[in-house]
Amino acid sequence: MEVIEITHPIKSSQFVEEDIALAIGFFDGIHIGHQEVLHKMKDVAKEKHLKKAVMTFDPHPSVVLNPEKKRTTYLTPISDKIDAIEKLNIDYCFVVNFSSTFADVTADEFINQYFIQNHVKAVIAGYDFSFGKYGKGNMTSLKENDYPFSVHVVSKQTLHQDHAKISTTDIRSCLELGDIESCNLALGRPYSIKGMIVQGEKRGRTIGFPTANVQPSDDYVLPRKGVYAVKLLIKSKNKMYDGVCNVGVKPTFHDPEAYQISIEVNIFDFEESIYGEKVEVYWYHFIRPEQKFDGIDSLVKQISKDKEEAKRLLSLENG
The missing domain is CATH 3.40.50.620 (HUPs)
Structure with missing residues (x-):
């Protein structure tokens, strides 16, 4: 082309x-x-x-x-x-x-x-x-x-009985609300964001949930702050991995007004170092909004629940 x-x-x-x-x-x-x-x-x-x-x-x-x-x-x-x-x-x-x-x-x-x-x-x-x-x-x-x-x-293309047209504006709104299912339905595919794995705070590994910190490669619309079931494509391997992702400012550790939003993926059953790798995050399901916890123990307990819920949701996608 x-x-x-x-x-x-x-x-x-x-x-x-x-x-x-x-x-x-x-x-x-x-x-x-x-x-x-x-x-x-x-x-x-x-x-x-x-x-x-x-x-x-x-x-x-x-x-x-x-x-x-x-x-x-x-x-x-x-x-x-x-x-x-x-x-x-x-x-x-x-x-x-x-x-x-x-x-x-x-x-x-x-x-x-x-x-x-x-x-x-x-x-x-x-x-x-x-x-x-x-x-x-x-x-x-x-x-x-x-x-x-x-x-x-x-002519106007619609998905629902209300006959509202499929529009970029509505898809953006769905992402901002965390309505990933409606977003993906209108797109005809999972929403995705390309980026690179960069060094993060490495806090996740200290509590048993190491994460890959994804730096978006461009000015994407970010989904609502919260936890998601996702898949991560590592380009060099041409291989897709299941994971649970947090989008937000990690309010348990940071001032929400002063900390930049990050995208961090806990890849299931994966222990390799992938800093510098080009990746693509595919968004499938919203699990819960981001929240502040009163301590590390309650945070770890919730992350464990999020991980199991992400595995359950992705197992349905995987058939």
Whole structure:
């Protein structure tokens, strides 16, 4: 897959010379709704004998358009998003820098420069996708005009009887509430965070529960502070391990207001040193909120219970 990074104004050297079918969107999380857009694009490309392309944006438009509620953490940071798109056997991935300059591009300018001049012969997006200054361009207006490309609109994708659409915003909310099951259902896979094992306080080993301290590799949305049943992939071994994970500030030992949030995984039946290893944490079940204990004994007793509960929950996942 060829990745083409674009900073507006787009240059002629960044145009694709082959006719393409283009799926367009922010695609944070690449959840089930996004997957439907991408699968539709692949179907259209096959039917019309076009190359397969995806256009996404970085950073999130809210950084420019809504600074009071700007989104700077992601379900899939840009590097993860590109990796996931590449696994779909896509030919081209355009990453457009969403800047103040780009935000001033009118809908007509966007259509002419990013679609027509770029050999786009089919545009595929969700029903609520908008583009151009003030979001004045949308999929309905694209369909109503006679452009030299076909327009394919993917309808609202839902999971529940309330017919609420699957959205990145709702998935983020689920993570913040600790509702991992709903998050994973909407994603169509377990939520995951990539990182590296770094030195921690080594306090866990002194109480019989050594942990691997995971330093996230990017600005991920962190789940609610608490204890989770997880799986940990050690990249160099290409092997997955079951574990119990604490996300939080360890209030039994630290001032919650002064200590940075950490991700620490107790890997079951594992005693190797893995400092410096690249890993990926897969989140399966929320067990309990983080809490402060009145002493080491009560903490150890609770961790033992958490570990057994994590083993029980993961045994169900493992079949």
